[in-house]
Amino acid sequence: MVHRALDQDKFILSQFFNTCSALGFVNYAYSIFTSNPNPNIYLYNTLISIFSRQHHSSKDAIFLYKQARAIGLYHDTYSIPFVLNAVNSLITCRQIHCEAILTGLNNDVHVATSVVHSGESVFSGYWCFPENESVEVGAKPDEVMMLAVLSACAHLGEHELGEWIHSYIIKHGLRRTVSLNNTLIDMYAKSGNVKKAVELFESMETRSVVTWSTVISALAVNEYGREALNIHAGFVEEGRLYFKTMEEKHGISPDIRHYDCMVGLLGRAGYLDEAANMVETMPFEAYAAIWGSLLAAARNQGHVELGEQALQHLTEVEPHNSGNYSLASNTYAALGRWSEARVARMIMRDTGVKKLLGDSFIKWQEVFTNAFCELL
Numbered sequence: 001m002v003h004r005a006l007d008q009d010k011f012i013l014s015q016f017f018n019t020c021s022a023l024g025f026v027n028y029a030y031s032i033f034t035s036n037p038n039p040n041i042y043l044y045n046t047l048i049s050i051f052s053r054q055h056h057s058s059k060d061a062i063f064l065y066k067q068a069r070a071i072g073l074y075h076d077t078y079s080i081p082f083v084l085n086a087v088n089s090l091i092t093c094r095q096i097h098c099e100a101i102l103t104g105l106n107n108d109v110h111v112a113t114s115v116v117h118s119g120e121s122v123f124s125g126y127w128c129f130p131e132n133e134s135v136e137v138g139a140k141p142d143e144v145m146m147l148a149v150l151s152a153c154a155h156l157g158e159h160e161l162g163e164w165i166h167s168y169i170i171k172h173g174l175r176r177t178v179s180l181n182n183t184l185i186d187m188y189a190k191s192g193n194v195k196k197a198v199e200l201f202e203s204m205e206t207r208s209v210v211t212w213s214t215v216i217s218a219l220a221v222n223e224y225g226r227e228a229l230n231i232h233a234g235f236v237e238e239g240r241l242y243f244k245t246m247e248e249k250h251g252i253s254p255d256i257r258h259y260d261c262m263v264g265l266l267g268r269a270g271y272l273d274e275a276a277n278m279v280e281t282m283p284f285e286a287y288a289a290i291w292g293s294l295l296a297a298a299r300n301q302g303h304v305e306l307g308e309q310a311l312q313h314l315t316e317v318e319p320h321n322s323g324n325y326s327l328a329s330n331t332y333a334a335l336g337r338w339s340e341a342r343v344a345r346m347i348m349r350d351t352g353v354k355k356l357l358g359d360s361f362i363k364w365q366e367v368f369t370n371a372f373c374e375l376l
Contacts, residue, residue, distance in 0.1 A: 267297025
């Protein structure tokens with residue numbers, strides 16, 4: 001490798017490190033790494049991953065993670081999952097997750113998954129072995145760590161773990177900050193347990209704009225969240241009440257996100273005229289998601305005129321979004337207006353708009369994998 005200068009190729013060198021690790025020559029791989037004058041984040045990630053798999057080298061993995069940042073390299077969506085495999089400390093786990101939030105990497109599904117698994121592992125260690133040496137003295141799970149893991153649980157659909165964490169919070173009397181309550185509401189809403197989400201909302205003495213946004217969104221998305229109580233049609237009255245009392249009772253002026261939630265709530269429940277009137281009279285310029293919500297509601301209710309109006313605005317706001325044309329075509333087709341459906345497809349073709357691949361993550365045997373399909 002050296003004779004042919006292959007050691008200058010970071011990819012080949014990374015493969016060489018992995019081969020050394022598989023053969024048990026981790027120290028030799030590390031010596032080659034330290035002699036490299038200009039290692040990049042790819043090489044750092046390789047060594048971090050190798051050390052994270054060695055039970056006796058977890059501290060080395062964390063050291064390399066910190067060193068990479070110290071020399072000016074930026075961590076990526078591989079760095080954090082790799083290093084979290086080596087973390088058995090709540091403090092360190094929290095620090096890494098905070099960095100992920102600051103850099104925006106927490107939105108990546110692989111990072112979020114690693115946060116959940118790391119948090120679950122550390123919590124289990126503390127729960128089962130409170131005197132375990134792997135848990136730092138005084139490093140009990142706190143509301144900040146709970147917030148981090150609950151956010152990931154809501155994002156990934158790990159609702160059983162989320163409910164377990166909620167029980168832990170109650171049992172150990174952790175401080176229930178507004179942010180923590182908001183995250184619990186979001187987690188229960190995304191699991192379909194709107195009754196529990198609303199109960200948490202109503203039990204809060206202090207609420208923020210995010211609190212209101214979260215609960216209104218929960219009511220809008222979960223149309224049948226109270227089937228056990230035989231209450232139908234999307235909680236329109238509750239949504240109207242919360243929206244109205246925001247400013248009148250609590251002095252919080254609704255922003256465009258709240259109007260977005262209300263339009264979706266009204267549209268799903270069939271109150272199309274009220275939803276359209278809200279869009280026309282609100283003190284904000286409607287963005288694409290609001291017009292899309294109206295278009296979808298108009299399609300479901302067979303309201304052709306409103307659907308065409310929403311489509312016109314939607315294509316003006318997002319002329320290159322293939323989903324808008326597909327939705328329009330499907331709307332016309334559902335109404336038996338095949339010529340208009342073909343026109344929508346032709347416009348998409350003639351303007352060069354291409355359909356994108358749908359990208360979903362499916363959990364299978366504790367592993368998240370990508371699934372792709374063409375959007376129709």
